[in-house]
Amino acid sequence: MAKVAIVGAGVIGIGWAKLFARGGWDVALADPRPDLDQIVRSELSGLSVTAYPEAGAAAEGADYVQEAGPERLDFKHKLFAELADATAGDVVLASSSSSLLPSEIAKGSPAADRILIGHPFNPADLMPLVEVVPGEKTSSMAMDRAMQVYGDLGKTPIRLKREIPGFVGNRLQKVFNDQSIYLVQQGVIDAKDLDDLVKASLGLRWATVGPFEGMNLGGGPAGILHLMQNVGSQMTFEIGEPDKSKMGMVIKEVDAAYGNGEQKYEQGVTARDDKTRKILKVLDEN
Ligand SMILES: NC(=O)c1ccc[n+]([C@@H]2O[C@H](COP(=O)([O-])OP(=O)(O)OC[C@H]3O[C@@H](n4cnc5c(N)ncnc54)[C@H](O)[C@@H]3O)[C@@H](O)[C@H]2O)c1
Known part of the structure; x- marks a missing residue:
């Protein structure tokens, strides 16, 4: 079974976890929040979801990473450095960010070619749209892979030609x-x-x-x-x-x-x- 690491179990991360798990993925859900186990048992019960207190451990062996943590650039920089270290060189690192440009998130990262935005609309498990947005260094292979993953999950992924604040939606x-x-x-x-x-x-x-x-x-x-x-x-x-x-x-x-x-x-x-x-x-x- 393919494994996805979802980082952040707030409003959006929980939506992603439902979607990926129902789509047949093994979900590693990372969040330091103390009630994470309880959320997995209640809101995500019956689904293949494992709770992790740390992003790096969840990302080990993942085939895809969907980040949905706090909307702060300093936080995302630190987190994406950890995610880049923990994953293989062909694994897409997608951020759910609503407002940060992928090039800003990827600044200085050795994994800049696989960092992109996979921006859902709330509620992430229901709304069909995912905006797939490249940064300046994102490879077309990473974009193709993201489009395929979201399409296979039954979403309507739309590929932007370039980044712009606020994306399109x-x-x-x-x-x-x-x-x-x-x-x-x-x-x-x-x-x-x-x-x-x-x-x-x-x-x-x-x-x-x-x-x-x-x-x-x-x-x-x-x-x-x-x-x-x-x-x-x-x-x-x-x-x-x-x-x-x-x-x-x-x-x-x-x-x-x-x-x-x-x-x-x-x-x-x-x-x-x-x-x-x-x-x-x-x-x-x-
Ligand atoms: N809420 C929306 O309508 C919406 C829509 C589309 C995209 N987004 C984007 O999705 C992302 C998450 O937004 P949200 O509304 O779910 O926020 P949220 O505040 O509900 O959830 C963020 C979660 O990240 C967790 N977190 C904090 N530090 C962490 C760490 N080190 N590792 C893992 N998890 C950590 C928090 O405990 C919290 O549960 C943001 O980038 C936001 O821009 C939000």
């Missing part, structure tokens, strides 16, 4: 979230209504067609050119920026709409994951 998300905050701050719409608006329109559309496919269909039989020359030609307004000094009122409004705390979080996650599973099932059938 989070750059798009940032534009959308910033504009959502701006509209609430400007008193155009309530936070909850904005969420309902998105679920009833763009969210649903983008589960079936992407922005470009949508623009092409939006133009009718003449496609995107017609859209650009007609509706698109009038979209010349400025969109504004959120005011960082006025985040308090937005946070208050979101808290009032959805609440927070352990119980609300669990309810929210369960409802989100159930709906996501149902949508994925319907999309898979088509």
